[in-house]
Amino acid sequence: MERSQIDRVSVADQVASILRQRILDGELRPGTPLQEVPLAASLGVSRNTMREATRILSLEGLLKRSIHRGVAVSQLSLKDVQEIYHLRRMLEIPAVLAAQSSRSDILQEIRSALDGYERSVRARDWLQAVSFDLQFHSLLIRFHQNKRLESFYQKLIGEVRMGMVLVDRTHDDPERLIPVHHKMYQLLTAGKFKQCAALLGQHLDDSEARLSRVMAGQIAKSSAKQTT
Amino acid sequence: MERSQIDRVSVADQVASILRQRILDGELRPGTPLQEVPLAASLGVSRNTMREATRILSLEGLLKRSIHRGVAVSQLSLKDVQEIYHLRRMLEIPAVLAAQSSRSDILQEIRSALDGYERSVRARDWLQAVSFDLQFHSLLIRFHQNKRLESFYQKLIGEVRMGMVLVDRTHDDPERLIPVHHKMYQLLTAGKFKQCAALLGQHLDDSEARLSRVMAGQIAKSSAKQTT
DNA sequence: CGTCGTTGAATTGTTCAACACTTGACTTTG
């Protein structure tokens, strides 16, 4: 295991980060079982360290642990999607309402997330586009100025992203979402928080519907055993 | 380590539960350092298992992990208290507003938490009183019918409780809180959700102020090194 | 023919012992 500079985090944390990345990038798809020995060997760490890493990710909700049956990448159900979006509405909308134009630092970051999103969409980089989209929303949460809330929200976003990367790029048009985000940004800078909140609410409804469709297809596919 | 029946949870989870209990009961006070070897030995488990347990609790926020410096029971700052109560208001008040008298199952549980609270106060059992108080509020969150929210809230309540058990029983009158909770229950059963939410808001402000006072004293005490 | 133990390999759960690395306190030195 390489150590370029001074580690300020444990190896277990690093391993967790690597796996988290792979899950969120869709490289490890929901349902995929992870075996301790081969995985630990492939990353050049001991089994104990790997166990700590999987423990971290299972507490984050990205992995599901069944005793004596190993861990597997979590699979969202439709109910999960409902739950998550209920929370997103509950957290993001008040965030926007509590926003203040004075927080130009956050607004600026939102702006650059927006730019990054447009760039990624034009470059057809779906993965990066999803990242910027979710970063846009994460930044809204920052208006609450609450660390605990941010980390909880981040956990939710991780779960959303796990499903998002499975979206069929050919049938889903990411370009469609640019104007909505742009409009929200404009309303924010103009101090029209209520209008922005209303638009955000619609956007979240739309987003939920889209993700639900994906998950429904995904669940159907996984329940049909081997039909290659 | 005794195993009475069929374990459906790992030893690490059990150890985590034991430590969680000790922290929430005030047996392990904020700031207390935990050493792996003696602790593992005293509970009859290996160091690795103990590490998994502390990993769990540190992700729950009950323990603080400093690399190469060990773990210690978390110490809430005044800012932490503010953050937590901001969240409590943000979650509990909408919960009450989303309540429905039809959920008589929850209402009934609230009722019994209330009864338990009164009983504990009369029995001068401060620890149990705190438990019932916090259970009362946890039940309100149930109106959201959202598992993720419940577990997040439970984490917050754990942190609150860690501070609550340090309250000076002699200077603080737990009996004072009975009428407020009683009134909230009445308003709930009567379907007067808005009034209930308003009262809850006041109650939370009061509760925050009280806890802040405790924490301020606690922090002052811990910053003054040895002055016995 | 199908159901129910039995067996056994594979995998996870847990322990143990060792070593590397970091920290903090103590000691030495200029």
Added chain:
DNA sequence: CAAAGTCAAGTGTTGAACAATTCAACGACG
């Protein structure tokens, strides 16, 4: 008295071993 060096204690990580459990294959039995 401050800066550098020394050292013990504690954490981070490893590797190997053993126990416990699961799962699938197999065969006995009704």
